[in-house]
Amino acid sequence: MTIHFTEVIEPNPIIIDALNRWENNPVLIPFIRPNKxxxxxxxxxxxxxxxxKSRLDTQHFYLIYIDDKLVGEMNYxxxxxxxxxxxxGTAWIGITIGEEDxxxxxxxxxxxxxxEEEIKKQGLTRIELGVFEFNTRAYKLYQQLGYQEIARIADFTYWNHTMWSDIRMEKYLGE
Incomplete structure (x- = not known):
């Protein structure tokens, strides 16, 4: 299994179809966007x-592949x-592993x-992210990678008949 990443310079219908499929997958929706x-x-x-294309004016966007199969996206x-x-000088990151496999x-x-390496190349020294409090796997991953909790925004997103907090985390990048 080979994992590789590709920066998106120009979108195409294959990318758009994948993004729309992930954005509307009922399993993923609670994890990838806040809902009131x-x-x-x-x-x-x-x-x-x-x-x-308009998003690419303000975001650095990358596709995630296993071998030659598109499985996710990430951006900052x-x-x-x-x-x-x-x-x-703070980068805000987002990651979606859209394909179950x-x-x-x-x-x-x-x-x-x-x-983090791409962000460092841009001369940025801080990253901030948000993770919904029910997404414990992602929270543990961020902690493992050195991210520290800095705030909780209460009643941020709706899922499973409950309002949940958004946990904000940060990491300062070393040299």
């Missing part, structure tokens, strides 16, 4: 090539408005390490 209520949780979202943006700690294989671990 049951209706929002069940809502379908569709991204177009034009919308994705610099100094977005939703940072908890507004420290200039890509999960539980250590891909998230390798993906974060790869993102």
């Amino acid at each position: 209520n049951k209706k929002e949780l069940e809502q379908e979202w569709q991204i177009t090539i034009e919308e994705f 943006m610099v100094d977005p408005s939703h940072l908890h700690k507004r420290e200039p 890509g999960r539980g294989k250590g891909i998230g671990f390798k993906a974060i390490q790869y993102l």
Whole structure:
């Protein structure tokens, strides 16, 4: 099994189809986007090539492959408005392992390490992320990689008939 990452410069229909499939997968929705209520949780979202091109203006976007199969995506943006700690030069990261056969294989671990190296190349020294409190596997992974909890935003997302917090974590990158 070979894991590799590719930066997206120009989107194509294959990428858009995968993103839309993952974004609307009922198993993934609670983990990849905040939802205010049951209706929002069940809502379908569709991204177009034009919308994705617009995202590339503010995000560095990478595809995750096992061998030649697209299994996920990861991205980072610099100094977005939703940072908890507004420290200039901060990257906000996001990762989705969209295909079930890509999960539980250590891909998230390798993906974060790869993102950290790309972020360091940009001269950035801090990363912040958010993880929903019910996503204990991801929380443990981030802790293992040196991320520290800095805040909890209560009643942030709806899932399983309950409102959950968003846990904000940070890591300072060494030289």
